[in-house]
Amino acid sequence: xxxxxxxxxxxxxxxxxxxxxxxxxxxxxxxxxxxVGMTMQLWDQRRLPAMMDLEEGAAPARASGRCxxxxxxxxxRRVANxxxxxxxxxxxxxxxxxxxxxxxxxxxLAGETPxxxxxxxxxxxxxxxxxxxxxxxxxxxxxxxxARIRRDEESGRYRLLxxxxxxxxxxxxxxxxxxxxxARTMFPLGEFTKEEVRTMAxxxxxxxxxxxxxxxxxxxxxxxxxxxxxxxxxxxxKRPKSEGGEIVSTDGRVLAQHEGLENYTVGQRKGLGFxxxxxxxxIGIDSIKHRVTVGSNQDLLKSRLRVRDVNWVRxxxxxxxxxxQVKIRNKHLPAPARVEAGENAEAQVEFASPQRAITPxxxxxxxxxxEVIGGGWISEVLG
Amino acid sequence: xxxxxxDNNATTAVxxxxxxxxxxxxxxxxxxxxSIHWYGQRAxxxxxxxxxxxxxxxxxxxxxxxxTSGGTESDNAALVGIVEAARSEKKHVITTTIEHNxxxxxxxxxxxxxxxxxxxxxxxxxxxxxxxxxxAIEPDTVLISVMHSNNELGTLQPLEEIGRIAREHxxxxxxxxxxxxxxxxxxxxxxxxxxxxxxxxxxxxxxxVGALYIRRGTALHPLLYGGHHERDHRPxxxxxxxxxxxxxxxxxxxxxxxxxALQIGALRNRLEEGILKSVPLTSVIGDRSRRVPGxxxxxxxxxxxxxxxxxxxxxxxxxxxxxxxxxxxxxPSHVLTAIGRREQARSSIxxxxxxxxxxxxxxxxxxxxxxxxxxxRSLSPHYKKIAVTI
Numbered sequence: 001x002x003x004x005x006x007x008x009x010x011x012x013x014x015x016x017x018x019x020x021x022x023x024x025x026x027x028x029x030x031x032x033x034x035x036v037g038m039t040m041q042l043w044d045q046r047r048l049p050a051m052m053d054l055e056e057g058a059a060p061a062r063a064s065g066r067c068x069x070x071x072x073x074x075x076x077r078r079v080a081n082x083x084x085x086x087x088x089x090x091x092x093x094x095x096x097x098x099x100x101x102x103x104x105x106x107x108x109l110a111g112e113t114p115x116x117x118x119x120x121x122x123x124x125x126x127x128x129x130x131x132x133x134x135x136x137x138x139x140x141x142x143x144x145x146x147a148r149i150r151r152d153e154e155s156g157r158y159r160l161l162x163x164x165x166x167x168x169x170x171x172x173x174x175x176x177x178x179x180x181x182x183a184r185t186m187f188p189l190g191e192f193t194k195e196e197v198r199t200m201a202x203x204x205x206x207x208x209x210x211x212x213x214x215x216x217x218x219x220x221x222x223x224x225x226x227x228x229x230x231x232x233x234x235x236x237x238k239r240p241k242s243e244g245g246e247i248v249s250t251d252g253r254v255l256a257q258h259e260g261l262e263n264y265t266v267g268q269r270k271g272l273g274f275x276x277x278x279x280x281x282x283i284g285i286d287s288i289k290h291r292v293t294v295g296s297n298q299d300l301l302k303s304r305l306r307v308r309d310v311n312w313v314r315x316x317x318x319x320x321x322x323x324x325q326v327k328i329r330n331k332h333l334p335a336p337a338r339v340e341a342g343e344n345a346e347a348q349v350e351f352a353s354p355q356r357a358i359t360p361x362x363x364x365x366x367x368x369x370x371e372v373i374g375g376g377w378i379s380e381v382l383g
Numbered sequence: 384x385x386x387x388x389x390d391n392n393a394t395t396a397v398x399x400x401x402x403x404x405x406x407x408x409x410x411x412x413x414x415x416x417x418s419i420h421w422y423g424q425r426a427x428x429x430x431x432x433x434x435x436x437x438x439x440x441x442x443x444x445x446x447x448x449x450x451t452s453g454g455t456e457s458d459n460a461a462l463v464g465i466v467e468a469a470r471s472e473k474k475h476v477i478t479t480t481i482e483h484n485x486x487x488x489x490x491x492x493x494x495x496x497x498x499x500x501x502x503x504x505x506x507x508x509x510x511x512x513x514x515x516x517x518x519a520i521e522p523d524t525v526l527i528s529v530m531h532s533n534n535e536l537g538t539l540q541p542l543e544e545i546g547r548i549a550r551e552h553x554x555x556x557x558x559x560x561x562x563x564x565x566x567x568x569x570x571x572x573x574x575x576x577x578x579x580x581x582x583x584x585x586x587x588x589x590x591x592v593g594a595l596y597i598r599r600g601t602a603l604h605p606l607l608y609g610g611h612h613e614r615d616h617r618p619x620x621x622x623x624x625x626x627x628x629x630x631x632x633x634x635x636x637x638x639x640x641x642x643x644a645l646q647i648g649a650l651r652n653r654l655e656e657g658i659l660k661s662v663p664l665t666s667v668i669g670d671r672s673r674r675v676p677g678x679x680x681x682x683x684x685x686x687x688x689x690x691x692x693x694x695x696x697x698x699x700x701x702x703x704x705x706x707x708x709x710x711x712x713x714x715p716s717h718v719l720t721a722i723g724r725r726e727q728a729r730s731s732i733x734x735x736x737x738x739x740x741x742x743x744x745x746x747x748x749x750x751x752x753x754x755x756x757x758x759x760r761s762l763s764p765h766y767k768k769i770a771v772t773i
Contacts (some may be wrong), residue, residue: 002697032384032697032698036693036697086696086697088696089638090689090693091689115437131762132689132690134692134762135687135690135758135759135762136693136694137694137698137755137758138696149728161608345392
């Protein structure tokens with residue numbers, strides 16, 4: 001068996017590669033290697049010169065980029081070499097732009113707050129990457145995600161579980177995996193905590209053992225989305241359509257004007273551009289009327305939402321419902337809710353108690369304990 | 384696992400004789416060739432022997448050979464050097480769209496300095512038409528630079544005719560011969576070139592050393608400043624072991640040239656015909672008659688080159704998609720794009736053979752390759768649709 005491990009140059013995927021290399025040896029007859037290291041080149045950090053400048057206060061190392069920067073490829077190659085693995089860089093820039101970056105920009109412009117990592121997992125890492133891995137003769141792929149896959153012996157289905165370390169669990173970003181993809185995927189870090197991974201990396205003297213974790217969306221290393229969107233749109237020869245509009249209160253009073261929906265996200269308090277006596281928060285963004293609604297913290301609390309493009313890892317029949325714990329953003333603690341499967345891959349979620357800042361564009365992921373039942377994209381907050 | 388190396392256009396293995404010739408100059412004869420003492424004299428003498436060996440391979444005078452750090456430096460030195468030395472106020476340079484980036488990027492840099500550059504286009508054969516070069520000449524043309532053998536296709540450019548044209552119009556003529564020296568006979572007189580770039584590691588010499596042939600009387604400004612080495616053409620302490628290696632590699636090429644060409648050409652044809660026969664939907668890119676013996680560029684429809692390359696490598700066979708220098712870049716090969724084969728650019732594979740390839744190498748390749756192609760195609764949705772009809 002040959003396993004292709006996706007290596008980003010960070011400590012997690014490097015340690016995942018190390019574990020695979022230690023636990024698998026080359027096929028004696030074929031001579032084909034047991035583990036092959038690969039880096040997906042997704043985005044050229046040099047592409048948008050406007051993004052290359054140092055952000056105010058940003059250390060040079062950060063501004064140089066996290067994902068797909070030459071430094072990261074260098075690190076991944078160094079680790080592969082250290083582990084004695086064959087190593088290749090495969091270029092998915094075209095697919096990444098088409099399936100991740102462009103939808104990200106469009107979603108922002110429509111007033112949503114997208115999470116590109118989930119799209120990247122579904123469209124790139126577990127689609128393109130698996131396809132490429134099979135093409136080069138690998139049977140399985142592995143990544144450094146903190147999540148676990150179990151095969152249910154009775155049904156033959158694959159189950160997706162949260163990583164053992166609750167503080168690092170990344171199953172939220174993996175709800176889109178299909179049965180085929182799960183069958184071909186390994187998460188060597190699923191049983192470990194981040195602490196243990198660091199320690200193991202240090203014990204093995206991996207060249208990246210002390211490398212800091214990445215925090216931001218990989219293609220926006222500075223974390224300044226607004227600037228990225230501007231730079232991307234102007235590279236595309238498009239003027240940001242930044243249509244201004246009204247900022248209104250919950251009772252419909254116009255409080256101020258805004259300069260574009262992409263500056264706002266649900267729950268946002270700072271940077272509204274005007275001051276009032278009581279703290280105000282963005283509670284809704286209407287991309288058709290180009291209107292931002294603001295209200296009190298209390299107004300942010302909502303219970304019902306609609307979810308589109310749902311992937312059921314554990315099937316739930318149309319019209320059926322179940323009690324579940326639902327997570328509406330990565331750092332959200334799963335909250336008890338009733339999930340009902342609708343038609344056209346939709347679902348409705350009703351929380352037992354209201355949740356703060358339910359944000360269209362983010363993913364809602366349904367859990368049964370530590371198991372991912374399914375998930376999709378929040379399309380509408382119902383009330 | 385048996386490993387087969389079919390990427391000799393990227394680089395070649397150092398010949399054992401070359402290695403042997405170089406070793407003393409890394410150890411006991413370590414002198415600086417500019418030093419007056421015995422050590423310096425040993426080094427200087429070795430460099431001059433190498434210069435003669437290389438001059439013989441090119442049918443040039445030893446005094447016309449300048450050692451450099453390799454093909455890229457030689458190309459830069461030729462283009463920049465001629466332009467800088469030219470007295471005319473306006474300057475124009477002619478080159479082709481299929482040159483190596485060492486020439487193309489230098490030409491782009493010259494454009495930024497106000498030099499006009501004409502990039503003569505090349506058709507599907509991968510061979511430039513000399514008439515197109517002639518038509519591009521303008522009153523202030525100072526240099527024509529046309530490569531000898533194309534690195535991706537192996538096609539040989541009609542240098543003799545272009546040389547005649549250059550002479551008639553009194554324009555300097557440079558050729559990037561990195562991919563032809565050691566593979567086909569080179570005679571700078573017959574080719575009519577004023578400048579010729581070459582690199583040692585493409586002819587079983589070491590990396591990091593090359594040469595620029597500069598015809599006597601050619602007005603050329605140096606690229607670097609810092610000393611009077613290499614007749615003021617190239618300052619810096621000479622890379623003595625490298626230069627000795629290049630000299631030996633040139634001597635071997637002079638001795639083995641014809642034999643190598645016959646052997647390598649026969650193996651290349653065996654590989655090419657084997658692939659065309661055993662793998663459907665394949666074709667050779669570029670002219671098949673006028674090219675160096677060791678190179679073939681084959682398009683495999685419904686194959687994506689990157690995956691093919693990795694799959695082959697994991698089975699022990701090293702080949703490439705286009706130039707090694709552009710690996711990891713998404714841009715389709717500028718050469719294939721230039722000759723109107725952009726569509727095939729991502730599905731074309733270059734196999735390049737050298738002196739050390741054997742018939743067994745080819746047999747092993749022909750055994751593994753069709754299975755790899757089938758495996759990749761079986762995962763291509765486009766291929767599945769048409770596979771029924773084959």
